[in-house]
Amino acid sequence: MLDALELLPDDPILGLAALCRTDDNPKKVDLTVGIYMDENGVCPVFDAIRQAQTTLVAKEVSKAYLSPAGVAGFNPGMQKLVLGENSAALADGRVSSIQAPGGCGALRIGAEIIQAASPGAKVWVSDPTWPVHIPLLGSVGLQFSTYRYYDAQTHGVNFDAMVEDLKAAGPNDIVLLHGCCHNPCGADLSQEQWSIIGDMAEAQGFMPFIDIAYQGLGDGLDEDAAGLRQLAERLPEMIIAASCSKNMGLYRERTGCTMFLCRDKKNADALLSQAKVAARRVYSMPPAHGALLASAVLADDDLTANWQAELRGMCDRINGLRSDLVEKLQTATGRDFEFIRAEKGMFSFLGLSGEQVQTLRDDYSVYMLGSSRINVAGVNARNIDYLADSIAKVL
Numbered sequence: 020m021l022d023a024l025e026l027l028p029d030d031p032i033l034g035l036a037a038l039c040r041t042d043d044n045p046k047k048v049d050l051t052v053g054i055y056m057d058e059n060g061v062c063p064v065f066d067a068i069r070q071a072q073t074t075l076v077a078k079e080v081s082k083a084y085l086s087p088a089g090v091a092g093f094n095p096g097m098q099k100l101v102l103g104e105n106s107a108a109l110a111d112g113r114v115s116s117i118q119a120p121g122g123c124g125a126l127r128i129g130a131e132i133i134q135a136a137s138p139g140a141k142v143w144v145s146d147p148t149w150p151v152h153i154p155l156l157g158s159v160g161l162q163f164s165t166y167r168y169y170d171a172q173t174h175g176v177n178f179d180a181m182v183e184d185l186k187a188a189g190p191n192d193i194v195l196l197h198g199c200c201h202n203p204c205g206a207d208l209s210q211e212q213w214s215i216i217g218d219m220a221e222a223q224g225f226m227p228f229i230d231i232a233y234q235g236l237g238d239g240l241d242e243d244a245a246g247l248r249q250l251a252e253r254l255p256e257m258i259i260a261a262s263c264s265k266n267m268g269l270y271r272e273r274t275g276c277t278m279f280l281c282r283d284k285k286n287a288d289a290l291l292s293q294a295k296v297a298a299r300r301v302y303s304m305p306p307a308h309g310a311l312l313a314s315a316v317l318a319d320d321d322l323t324a325n326w327q328a329e330l331r332g333m334c335d336r337i338n339g340l341r342s343d344l345v346e347k348l349q350t351a352t353g354r355d356f357e358f359i360r361a362e363k364g365m366f367s368f369l370g371l372s373g374e375q376v377q378t379l380r381d382d383y384s385v386y387m388l389g390s391s392r393i394n395v396a397g398v399n400a401r402n403i404d405y406l407a408d409s410i411a412k413v414l
């Protein structure tokens with residue numbers, strides 16, 4: 020039976036990162052996987068997380084199972100972080116949430132709930148979107164349509180086309196939106212545009228499903244959640260998948276959260292019960308370590324301040340790198356790269372052809388995705404000149 024299964028190729032993003040690791044060119048530049056890297060090319064452990072971990076290791080007395088809902092304290096902390104301290108939806112008690120294994124697990128639990136509520140429902144995804152969205156949501160049986168989103172000519176959101184396409188989204192449809200720092204293009208909706216999407220959701224009855232994996236890495240924790248919060252205040256139903264991978268550096272600890280905004284508390288409780296059953300049938304309960312650390316940081320004022328200051332530093336560094344990259348690329352190539360400055364978060368499409376990307380990889384050991392998506396956080400003072408010069412050469 021098993022011998023009928025064939026060897027599959029590596030995941031395109033992880034496979035490229037692995038290829039880069041084997042490249043012995045000392046000048047190689049890794050702009051592939053979406054992890055934050057500091058000036059030394061290291062994906063750091065936040066100081067607040069390290070402190071919480073020291074305390075946890077000293078005090079932990081048991082590794083007994085968690086409940087399928089996760090660590091007590093984690094869910095309320097995440098709800099406030101994402102929806103805001105003053106959220107009316109939270110005050111009304113119409114929100115419930117479940118800890119999940121990373122943002123991926125959170126998306127999967129959201130998909131399980133949608134499938135339970137409306138089997139085979141249609142999910143509208145942006146063109147382009149993070150490539151994992153389709154297999155992750157599709158494996159439970161959901162169907163897809165795309166809405167136009169990124170305009171390669173203007174290097175920005177083609178909002179008119181997005182609205183045009185979403186006019187066809189009906190009351191049983193789901194619209195998947197990137198909460199901030201769009202992956203892969205870095206082009207985000209303005210607050211006015213979020214408001215128009217809210218008008219459409221109200222008028223047409225579709226439900227937003229918001230993937231927020233980069234809160235705090237675009238403009239700031241509150242700013243990055245502002246669009247999502249607008250919708251949460253006015254729409255009766257919404258699902259949010261949040262991740263602590265990037266903004267708390269908990270990547271390998273698999274720490275995320277699915278939130279359900281419902282019409283009332285009764286329905287929010289029902290959805291939590293459904294999510295717990297969904298978790299039980301997929302993985303039973305989420306891993307504890309990351310959520311224990313995240314909840315310890317979110318529950319302590321000093322640790323929260325320490326974490327937020329470090330996150331602010333990362334956000335400022337990314338935005339500084341964007342400006343530096345614009346200057347260096349414009350000087351090296353004589354072309355306009357101003358769009359990189361306006362984008363948010365870790366990603367940008369450079370607008371190179373597949374052939375140019377391949378030449379950068381083969382001849383210069385500069386690694387980016389075939390679409391020319393780069394992880395801006397992989398740029399640093401040591402590689403920026405080499406990167407800009409290499410790009411100029413392939414252009």
Ligand SMILES: Cc1ncc(COP(=O)(O)O)c(C=O)c1O
Nearest residue numbers: 053121122123149202232262264
């Ligand atoms: C858009 C988007 N959503 C969700 C995730 C999930 O992240 P994780 O499962 O590592 O928390 C990622 C990770 O790269 C992402 O880019």
